[in-house]
Amino acid sequence: MTPTIATAPTRVAPPGRSLRASTRETVGQQNMLQLIELRWIAVVGQILTIAFVTLVFGIDLPLLPMAFVVAGLVVLNLFSLFRPRKHGDVRNGALMLGLTVDVAALTALLYLSGGATNPFVFLYALQVTLAAVLLEAWSTWTLVAITGLCFAALTSFYVPLNLPSGSHEQLYQLHIIGMLICFVMDAALLVVFVTRINRNLRARDARLADLRQRAAEEDHIVRMGLLASGAAHELGTPLSTLSVILGDWHHVPAFQADPELLQEIEDMQAEVKRCKTIVTGILLSAGEARGESPTVSTVAGFFDELVEDWRGTRPVRGFEYRNALEDDPAIVSDSALKQIICNVLDNALEASPAWVGFTVQSDGESLLLTVRDRGPGFAPEMLGQFGKPYQSSKGRPGGGLGLFLVVNVVRKFGGRVTARNLADAGAEVILQLPMASLAIEDSHVG
Known part of the structure; x- marks a missing residue:
């Protein structure tokens, strides 16, 4: 086991960096990436649903306009990934605009496939849930109003489904199957999204715990530094006194006549000098040495x-x-x-x-x-x-x-x-x- 203690400096994406090339460390970047990934899932689900309804049930859908809507979502995703952003971050407005476009695309697909009678109309609830998690409060309520107006409009304005002859008696069964598919899609996407949100929250909590630990360690260092600095100041006077006394002893005739004792005094002077050097180093590290330059x-x-x-x-x-x-x-x-x-x-x-x-x-x-x-x-x-x-x-x-x-x-x-x-x-x-x-x-x- 090799422990590593490191500091990861805060990285800020430079101006003009796209989301794909960004550090993906800010909350806005992570939220936009989640929205883009969910949009890819929605695109695949829409394509499979349209193909299933057309090929299995034989329902005649306006495929060309619906293809344009799905292609628009693909273009939006690519644009969101590669568009240069100021400082590389993603703001609340960008997330709200992305969700609003998603609501508009869903409304267009519902308009082309039966309006409010289409069981997939309940996908609006998924959009509102995403808004509640990703956006600020005012933006969420704005999206609630938008989805409510779209739902109300689809009750009166839509292209009726062109059912094959003899399939009207199966309309109720078809509606139940559509509701089942819609429920599975809603549940699956919400599980994926909420799971990732919880993972991000756990990662954030881990980072906060690490920051708190570092703050506690730095506070410990500050207290130790104050103690060391105070001790260094207190030791300065007795060390200077000892240095003067040893210097005087060095000139005492009785000590000069004893070479062995004189050598011990010199050794003591050397040790006192070393102690003074250590004290000076402590004060220098604390930024208290006067007249010192780097x-x-x-x-x-x-x-x-x-x-x-x-x-x-x-x-x-x-x-x-x-x-x-x-x-x-x-x-x-x-x-x-x-x-x-x-x-x-x-x-x-x-x-x-x-x-x-x-x-x-x-x-x-x-x-x-x-x-x-x-x-x-x-x-x-x-x-x-x-x-x-x-x-x-x-x-x-x-x-x-x-x-x-x-x-x-x-x-x-x-x-x-x-x-x-x-x-x-x-x-x-x-x-x-x-x-x-x-x-x-x-x-x-x-």
């Missing part, structure tokens, strides 16, 4: 420096770093990105102290950062909840927050994180980052 670097330079700093401050025994980049574009050096990559490397080092591998490569549009280790790998339950807070096998309070931050920071960059256990031994974590999110924009220059 550092311009290259992809290779950024990761070479990152690896050098990481190796110099960790007890690394076996480390394999491979830079497989063909191009080396300029980027803005981001402290948050550096911090999360070091976090992944730290986790790999903790799981596999003897060896850690780090590969940087590109597939053209994305930067792929792969971290491997030879440790025991991820537990199955951790893979299933990868990137969730407090999911850790280390058994200590606060465990799992590192990967939680990694996943969310990468998601902010528009990328994703995947993790899996290797076949032989160890684990692999891949960070995929869009190059566009790291590139230098005009606003960063000058």
